[in-house]
Amino acid sequence: MKQFLLLLHEDIEKMKTLSPKDMGELAKAHMAWAGSLSESGHLVAGDGLHEKSVLISGQNSIVKDGSFLESKELIGGYYVLQAENLDTAIEISKACPCHLWGGTTKIRPIMDMDEYEQ
């Protein structure tokens, strides 16, 4: 099984205008999706992320505070999935509730030593 990082890019402005009913449906959808992934053995981990972030750069490790809100989309959460291959991971990820309310997901295959040893 290969592992994949699924990044959830959320439209934060849109998220802030969701109705309580939509919020409830989104919560329900995320729970149900994570539950089904867990049951099928595809879920490794998953968490929501704070809007706040810190950037550290260069040899001098310069720390910059900022949420980088110049982009209205930010990474609001992630899942680590496991699947046979990228195609399966794509099929699974299409059902991610993040898409229902204007979000975008990005799949990044996690590098694995085995791939390079064969």
Added chain:
Amino acid sequence: MNNKISSTVELNYSASYGKLFSALINKFGVNLVNEIEDAIQNAFLKSLKIWKNDHIPAQKENWLFIVAQNDVLIHISKKKNRENIELPLAEDDNKDVSDNDLRLETILFISSSNSISNQAKVIFILKNIFGLHVCEIANSTLLSQEAIYKSLKRAKSSLQLEFKDSDFNTIFQDARTTNITVLEEVLYAVFNVGFDSFEEKSQSVVNEDLCLEAISLTKLLLKQYGEDSTSNLLSLFCFHISRIPAKVHKGKLISFFEQRRKDWNKELIDLGFYYLRKPNELNRYYIESLIISKYMLTSNYSTKHWYEIIELYHILISLTNSPYIKLNLCYVLHKANQSQKALEILEEIKNDLPGKYTYFSLVKAKILKEKDSKEAEKILHEVVDNVSQQIRKDYLLEHNFINL
């Protein structure tokens, strides 16, 4: 779906919004209404990200309350530092929001306002107590979103001005004794919005959640004050919701007279009679409840039946001068072969109802159908163009209201 998931699903976010709003407004006052709205929205967003199947707080509403309260406190603390002024600080008694529901008191408080209209009160309450989004209110009330935004903004400013520096406990206490009538009107309006939903997204002709929340608050009001009028309002609600199972059959809207009576909920009809109380002093809900029960019990819509209904409508109009009641009377007059009288009343009330009011158009078209079929058809074309729900369009088209 496992049990842990369904425990999250049980949380009705719309009702929780109202409970959180009421608890926070009670604690921090109306001056911070904007900050409270933002804090609740932020708390909901956090719950989306943090709650997991194996990690859900036992007291979900309390968790949301504490998160939202902390958000408001941070805002207050920042503002104090920035402006060097004294702002109210919350007492640190974190009562369980689920057990300490202040929605009724908050509606009483909003109802007590002398500075905003009844329509503005209903819109404000739909948004903040029943947790409806502006677009849901627009779809349900047929008002434009822009008009609703403006109404909410004005209502907030007016409430802030009217209740500036007021002691909330006193306001809540005073409101209790004087505003039950207004509160009943508000609950009735909210129920009607839910019972006749025009919401495009859900395509459902009834917003059952909204009806049930209105009923639960009315029950609470009855329990607290025991007024005959509240009991009769509850009776009216029961008669209405008993027909929900029959309103749609095989995906099609069914009018009252065509509904299959066996689909009506018998227990709720019995409950309607249970709450129907003959009052010492007549009230509108008693008469309205009598009218609807008469409609539901009769097996024969004879002229005699319509005359009896007209009698009740005349009593009702002596109690309330509502144009909506007069509109219903017009339909009944038409059924009792008094169409000319009905048309005269329609002319009198046309400017008292919202523009392009669907039921006004439908009643007028119905009455005009025999007299001036072209005019009737023109009105119905406009109705079909304005109605966004497909199920309602289909109803009008399938019942040959319009010749295509």
